[in-house]
Amino acid sequence: xxxEAAALQRFGLKLFADPASAGAPSTMIxxxxxxxxxxxxxxxxxxxxxxxxxxxxPSVLLVAHEANYAIDETGGRPGLSYTRKQPLEGTFEQRLxxxxxxxxxxARRLEQDTSRMTGGGITFPGNEIEFVANDRLAAPxxxxxxxxxxHELAGFGGRLLGGADVEVGPLDDPSRLGFTIxxxxxxxxxxxxSRVE
Amino acid sequence: MTWKExxxxxxxxxxxxxxxxxxxxxxxxxxxxxxxxxxxxxxxRRGVYGQRYDNGQRNDGTGPKALPYPSRGLTKGPxxxxxxxxxxxxxxxxxxxxxxxxxxxxxxxxxxSDGICHVTTRQDIQLHFVHLDDTPDLxxxxxxxxxxxxxxxxxxxxxxxxCPLAGVCRDETFDVTPHAEACMRFLLGHPDAxxxxxxxxxxxxxxxxxxxxxxxxxxxxxIAVTRTENGIERHGFETYVGGxxxxxxxxxxxxxxxxxxxxVLPTAQAIARVFARLGEKRNRARARVKFLVAHxxxxxxxxxxxxxxxxxxxxPRWTAHVADAGATAEQPPKPAAPANGGGSNGFAGWARTxxxxxxxxxxxxxxxxxxxxxxxxxxxxxxxxxxxQYVGGAVRATVEQNIVLxxxxxxxxxxxxxxxxxxxxxxxxxxxxxxxxxxxxxxTCKLGIASSRGLAAELTSRLSERAAAxxxxxxxxGLRIKTSGCFNSCGQHHVADLGFYxxxxxxxxxxxxxxxxxxxxxxxxNGGAYGLASGAxxxxxxxxxxxxxxxRFVAERRENESFQDYTRRIGKRxxxxxxxxxATVPAHDDDPSFYSDWGDPRxxxxxxxxxxxxxxxxxxxxxFDLAAAEARIFEAQSQLEEKAFAEADEFAYGAMLLGARGLxxxxxxxxxxxxGAIVSEFRARFFDTQVFFDxxxxxxxxxxxxxxxxxxxxxxxxxxxxxVEEAQLFLEACHACQARLAARPAAGMPAAIEGRAQ
Ligand code: HEM
Ligand code: SF4
Numbered sequence: 012x013x014x015e016a017a018a019l020q021r022f023g024l025k026l027f028a029d030p031a032s033a034g035a036p037s038t039m040i041x042x043x044x045x046x047x048x049x050x051x052x053x054x055x056x057x058x059x060x061x062x063x064x065x066x067x068x069p070s071v072l073l074v075a076h077e078a079n080y081a082i083d084e085t086g087g088r089p090g091l092s093y094t095r096k097q098p099l100e101g102t103f104e105q106r107l108x109x110x111x112x113x114x115x116x117x118a119r120r121l122e123q124d125t126s127r128m129t130g131g132g133i134t135f136p137g138n139e140i141e142f143v144a145n146d147r148l149a150a151p152x153x154x155x156x157x158x159x160x161x162h163e164l165a166g167f168g169g170r171l172l173g174g175a176d177v178e179v180g181p182l183d184d185p186s187r188l189g190f191t192i193x194x195x196x197x198x199x200x201x202x203x204x205s206r207v208e
Numbered sequence: 209m210t211w212k213e214x215x216x217x218x219x220x221x222x223x224x225x226x227x228x229x230x231x232x233x234x235x236x237x238x239x240x241x242x243x244x245x246x247x248x249x250x251x252x253r254r255g256v257y258g259q260r261y262d263n264g265q266r267n268d269g270t271g272p273k274a275l276p277y278p279s280r281g282l283t284k285g286p287x288x289x290x291x292x293x294x295x296x297x298x299x300x301x302x303x304x305x306x307x308x309x310x311x312x313x314x315x316x317x318x319x320x321s322d323g324i325c326h327v328t329t330r331q332d333i334q335l336h337f338v339h340l341d342d343t344p345d346l347x348x349x350x351x352x353x354x355x356x357x358x359x360x361x362x363x364x365x366x367x368x369x370x371c372p373l374a375g376v377c378r379d380e381t382f383d384v385t386p387h388a389e390a391c392m393r394f395l396l397g398h399p400d401a402x403x404x405x406x407x408x409x410x411x412x413x414x415x416x417x418x419x420x421x422x423x424x425x426x427x428x429x430x431i432a433v434t435r436t437e438n439g440i441e442r443h444g445f446e447t448y449v450g451g452x453x454x455x456x457x458x459x460x461x462x463x464x465x466x467x468x469x470x471x472v473l474p475t476a477q478a479i480a481r482v483f484a485r486l487g488e489k490r491n492r493a494r495a496r497v498k499f500l501v502a503h504x505x506x507x508x509x510x511x512x513x514x515x516x517x518x519x520x521x522x523x524p525r526w527t528a529h530v531a532d533a534g535a536t537a538e539q540p541p542k543p544a545a546p547a548n549g550g551g552s553n554g555f556a557g558w559a560r561t562x563x564x565x566x567x568x569x570x571x572x573x574x575x576x577x578x579x580x581x582x583x584x585x586x587x588x589x590x591x592x593x594x595x596x597q598y599v600g601g602a603v604r605a606t607v608e609q610n611i612v613l614x615x616x617x618x619x620x621x622x623x624x625x626x627x628x629x630x631x632x633x634x635x636x637x638x639x640x641x642x643x644x645x646x647x648x649x650x651x652t653c654k655l656g657i658a659s660s661r662g663l664a665a666e667l668t669s670r671l672s673e674r675a676a677a678x679x680x681x682x683x684x685x686g687l688r689i690k691t692s693g694c695f696n697s698c699g700q701h702h703v704a705d706l707g708f709y710x711x712x713x714x715x716x717x718x719x720x721x722x723x724x725x726x727x728x729x730x731x732x733x734n735g736g737a738y739g740l741a742s743g744a745x746x747x748x749x750x751x752x753x754x755x756x757x758x759x760r761f762v763a764e765r766r767e768n769e770s771f772q773d774y775t776r777r778i779g780k781r782x783x784x785x786x787x788x789x790x791a792t793v794p795a796h797d798d799d800p801s802f803y804s805d806w807g808d809p810r811x812x813x814x815x816x817x818x819x820x821x822x823x824x825x826x827x828x829x830x831x832f833d834l835a836a837a838e839a840r841i842f843e844a845q846s847q848l849e850e851k852a853f854a855e856a857d858e859f860a861y862g863a864m865l866l867g868a869r870g871l872x873x874x875x876x877x878x879x880x881x882x883x884g885a886i887v888s889e890f891r892a893r894f895f896d897t898q899v900f901f902d903x904x905x906x907x908x909x910x911x912x913x914x915x916x917x918x919x920x921x922x923x924x925x926x927x928x929x930x931x932v933e934e935a936q937l938f939l940e941a942c943h944a945c946q947a948r949l950a951a952r953p954a955a956g957m958p959a960a961i962e963g964r965a966q
Contacts, residue, residue, distance in 0.1 A: 021319055041809040048268045057275060057293065058261060060337070060651065061807045062324055064665050066632035068584025069323045074337050076277060076291065079322055085586060094323075096339065145319055148211055148345075186589055 016103040016163050021146040023094035023189075024110055025083055026118050032134040033089035036070035036082045037063045042124055043073040043080075052117045054078055078110070080117055086183045091118050091135070094145060107167050108207040111140070115207065119200045137198040138172060141182065143189035152188040161190060168192030171206055211345040215352045223351040226358065230254055231344040238282065238290075248285030252821060255297035255360030256343050258285060259336065259652050262292035263818045269810035284340055287818065293337040295652060296321075296346060299360040301392040302370040302385060302412075303331030303605035309353045310592035310603065314585040320346050325588050327581040327609045329645060329700050330409070331369050332360065336652050359396060361821075363404040363495075365480070368392040370412040371420030372604040372612045375537050376566040376573055380414025381432035382443055383537055384421075387472060388412040390529035394473045401480040405487045406495035408480070409452070413734055416446070422607060423734040424460050425451045425703060427497040428479060431734065435466050443533075444468045449479065449509070450501030453697035455839040457738045458498035461506050463513075469533070471517075473526040478517035482509070491947055493835055538615065541600025544570025545619035555625050557678050558636040563621060566614070572621060574613045575638035576628060579668050580646055580661055581609030583633070590631040598624050607700070608688075609645055610638060637675030640685050641758070644668050645700060649693025649710065650805065654818035655832060656693035658710025658721040658747055662806030664691050670751055684758045687771055688731045691723070695839035701726050703735035705771045706754060711744050712814055714881050715793045721747040721805045721812045724843075727757065727783060728775035740775060740850075741843045742783040748802050749790045756786060780850040830946055833870030837863040837939050844932045853928045857921045860928075860935035864913040867942035871900070874949050887917045900945050909934075909941035 040061055047056040054075035063070050069081035069092065076097065083092040093114035099106040118135045125132035142164050144150035150160065165179045172194040182189045212228075219227075230250070237247040248258075260266075264275050275292070282290040298313070305313075313333055317325050320342045321335035328334055338346065347357055359365060368388050375383040391410060395401050401408070410428045413421020423429030430445035447467040451460025467475055479497075486504070488495040501509050546569075551559070564573040576591065583591070595603045595613055602614040616624055628634040637643055644667055647653065649660030667689060674680055690704035694711075701707030707726035712719045722744040729739030745753050761774050775783060793802050804812050817829070844859035865883055868890040872879050879889055894900035895910045902909065912934035922928070 040807065044269055044809055048270055055276065058266065059808075060322055060324075061662070061665070062582060062584075064579040064668060065324070065582055065584055065587075067586050072322055074293065074322065076293075079337075081323075085584075147315055147319065148209065148214060184586065 016150070016160060018149040019103060019144060019146055019160075020098040020106070020149070021095055021144075022107075022110070022150075023092055023141075023143040023145050024107075024114050025085075025090045025092040025141040025143070026114055026135050026137070027088055027090040027139045027141070029134045029136055030089055032132065034133065035063075036084065036089075037061070039071045039082045039121075042121070043071060046073060046120070051120055052080065053113045078113065080114075090141075091121065092141075093117065094143075103163055104167055107142075107163075111171060112204060112207045115200055115204045119204065122200065135200060137200050137203050138196060139191060139193040140168070140171065141189060141191045143182065143187055150188055152186075156188060160188070164190050164192060171203060172198060173202070173206065211348045215348050218352040219348060220351065223356055223358075224348070226356075227344050227347045227351065230347070234340065234344065237284065244283045244285050244288075248288070248821065249362060251284065251340070251343075253359060253362035253364060254343070254347065255299065255357035256338075256340065257295040257297060257361060258288050258654055258818070258821045259292070259294045260650065260654050260656065260816060260818065262289055262294060262654070263287045264289045264292065265816075267810065267813050267815050272815055285821065288821075291339060291341075293339060295648075296335045296338045296343060296357065297328070297360040298333045298335070298350060298355060298357050299367045300332050300355070300605055301368050302374070302388050303372055303607075304385075305603045305605060305611075306353070306601050307592035307596045307603070309350075309355060310588050310595070312349055312353045312355075314588040314592070316346050316349060317585040317588070323585050324582050325585065326648075327578060327583075327605045327611065329581075329607050329609060329647065329698060330367050331372075331605045331607055332367050333605065334648075336648075356396070361407075363406050363408075365395040365398075365401050365408045365410065368395075368410045368412070369421070369426075369607060371414050371418070372606040373420060373564065373573060373614075374412070374414050376564075376568060376571070376614050377414055377418075377420075378565070378567045379418060380567075381434055382414065383533075384412040384414050384430070384432050385537070386529050386533040387430075387445075387469060390525075391473060391476060394525050395476060395480070398477070398480070400477055400484065403484040404480075404495075405489040406492060406497075408483065408497065410476070412445075417733060419703075419731045419734060420607075421734055422700075422703065423448055423451070425453050425457070425700070425735045426460060427452060427483075428476060429460050429734070430467070430472065433466060442468060445472060447472075447475070450496075450498040450506075452496050452498045453700060453702050454496070455493075455695045455697075455835045456842050457697065457702045458502070459736075459738070460498075461501060463506070463510060469530050470527045474517055474520055474523070475513065477520060477523075478513045481516050482512045486512070490950070491943055493831065493838065493943060538602050540568065540571060540615050541598075541602075542617055544568070545617040546570050547618040547621065549622075551622035552626055552629075554629070554634070554636070554676070555622055557676060558625055558634060559621060560678065561636050561640055561675070562638040563616075565618075568615075570618055571614075572616050572618055574616050574621070574624060574628075575606075576611045576613065576633050577635040577638040577643055578610050578633075579635065580644075580664055583611075587631050587633055590627075591633060594624065594627055607645075608639070608643060610643070635672065635676075637672060640675050641680055641687050641689060641754075642668060642671035642675035643688070644671075645688070645690040645704070647692045647697075647699035649691070649699075650808070650816070653693055653698075654821070655696060656710065657712055657814065657817070658693055658723060659805040659808060660691040660693040660699055660708070660710060662808060663708065663723065663747060663750055664689075666806050667751060667754065671754075681758075681762045683762050683765055684771070687758070689754070695724075695836060700735075701729070702738040703729045703731055704739065705729065705731065706757065707739050708750060710747075712812075713744060713746075713793075716796060718796055718803050719812050719814055720793050720803055723747055723750050725750075725753055725783075725787065728772045730772055737772060740780055740783070740846060742775075742780060743787050743791060743855075745787055745790050746793050746802050747805055752790055753787055756790075757783075760786065780847065780855075781852055784852070784855070829873045830870040833866050833873060834939070834942055834946065837866035837870065837942070840866060841932070841936055841939060844935065848928060848932055851925070853923045853925060854921065857923060857928050857931055860932045861916050861921070863935045864916065864938045867939045868894075868913060871942055871945060871949075874946065883917060887913065894945070899949075900941065902941055902944065905941070909938045912938045 448460035692699035
């Protein structure tokens, strides 16, 4: 039976940062606290969790009711991730777009918030986004699911990153189901956001 | 498709039914058909705990703010909002994990939590930020790999712990694993172990001298010993009862010098029955076995247990494990291979602290040192793969919040080190000053006062470089640091050489996070002695405390003197003086950094503390203050022993104020810490109304507080002695008053009116 992405609600997206710009994750702790005060990004923002003592995973989390935002260092590649926990309305494509919009909004906010970060602040080239399925019931790791999701993601990625040379590749971590979607040229976050809003 | 359907056939029927029942209870609570308190007990027994801010409120640094969860009206316990994230404790008997279980834990951390697995101080695993509605599926997926969360919390037999080296240790008398395992299975869900007033903790240790089992701080602790009878060596346990940490720590007492292995389970059952029958139920602060033993006296307690034991009907499970106790021992996965050189940079330093040569030659146990007990899901999965590859699965979590891989061939050590390092799990310094234990503290615990994890993270980052360079003086290298966010001692600070627990002090109208410094506890001898409270120091100066005391110890140490002996030799007064200058706090405007906690830029506040869930029951702010008062009395007594009269007086007075404040909080008045305000509110609400009055003593005990408050400190030895005793009596009266209030027939009626009517 072909896999249907319709049931997949738990998934994550990650936007990679320019590693040279990323700085120490701990500089994000006060930033996230301020975001809670200012309701700066979508969602019911609850708390900040500090895992800067770890490598290879989320480092600083902004925990929201609907999703976790995180400065993520998985695979040694810094970035901002957004992992859904609560269901979203709409088709899979619409849900992907809504999650991407929240993620890109947060990334833009980080790019603009240079005051608290050392070395001029973090930047996101905007030409690579990672998708991870995070529900082993709705999306078990097997060839069917992989094929169906790849198809969905290729369409979504093409529209998001815009352009013909969008590539959908495997994750570094073979234990997880997901893809990296990239294009050659950087895309400004405003542009990305305009494509999912 | 659901998890229930997908996993059908892989979940043992009894576990499956229990989880289905729990899911139904969730549904009933949603419909308002189960009372919130009853539901709280139900979920706690399954390890589903509340978490900080789940009352729907959080101070964001500018003031308390509402967290408007979608299902605001629906609660999962008193003042606990339904869809606020919570903690899931996952019971891991003896810390024993298989690679498949580790993979599942990693999956669950990713799907339901924040991508992190946390090892606790009792060999369990915890996930944080978990949604209640996800817990049944989470439990099913655990059940499918042989894990139950049943009785991970609540007034039950908690996780049974044992030395992580059991079976491979060079010093153990015999492998306690099969006995601990049998005990766990026997007591899990046992009808005689369901009606306790408080939690019951069991630990097994293979020897007396080392710390691994921490027998002395358990309700029931067993140390492996042998006895030769008629030329035959028999296995048994030196058995202890009534130990426990908490605000008032107790060392366990010797119950039996030699309890034959066949008698362990029936005796545990008999103890459970006596505890269920006679243990305190109403006043949770007095409900652990330690209080029952103190109340009855050890001899009487023992007599009752033996009487109960004699009356128990035989149960084949008591001894089923004994015959094949040796056969269940782990087998080495590969033939032994001795070390043959090799190893990248850093290998030698890591091997020195993180590798233990097993009793079985050619094999070693490797400690994977986890900072703050945490590892990412990705690391957990990699570790599972390495465990499969190198040791065939012999993995255990430790009470020092690490994970060990047993049965590593010595020849494989360099390669394993390389692979661990590649995923950030190759930190050296296991079992050294840099290997720090911490409770959840203000990060996620509702009762947390100060940030035990923030402090531990700061200390780890300061000390780990020295650990890596092997630069600690040998006298201090093996000392342990343990931090708790409050006096409840979930971080086991009492048994640390350098222990710290969170307190708050009011400075110039601001709350300032502090840690009480507890020195010279004994980690060895199974947690053989508890430390001395040596004064509170602002959180931000704790790193200096550590530098100073370890420096002084190295400089002033007599030949072969232990740290415990050193702290006792120089005495409390000298210790206090050592830190006197560090105890000061600069004015807020001069240095605001003192007014926020480690790792948290918000201005420090106690306003985020909530009604905690200690075990099965909800802990009100009143109970919290009364328990804090107990901790102060305890400190007052130890100051008295040290002839530190001014300090003893201060602690005793402080304890009475806290007791009075606790009672004031039953009327939902938030009073702050001003002594004048506390005393006058207490007088108006509890004394003038006679609510506080005891049937026999009337208002006598309240006079102790009033007198000390009005007349100030009298520092002669007799006066201080009296005051400490009076404070104790006052506190007893506070507990009694609180119990009367809790038993009021008409809930919601103002206490004062009730009191007058009595
Ligand atoms: C008045 C309430 C509480 C008391 C008296 C208390 C006391 C203790 C003590 C004495 C230990 C440990 C030591 C041992 O026997 O090995 C412990 C373990 C622990 N406590 Fe608490 N605790 C309380 C509430 C809490 C709360 C609210 C949390 C946070 C949610 C918490 C988290 C822990 C953890 C993580 C452990 C190690 C866990 C395990 O059993 O696996 N405790 N507690
Ligand atoms: S010691 Fe206090 S702060 Fe730490 S987990 Fe226990 S109750 Fe919470």
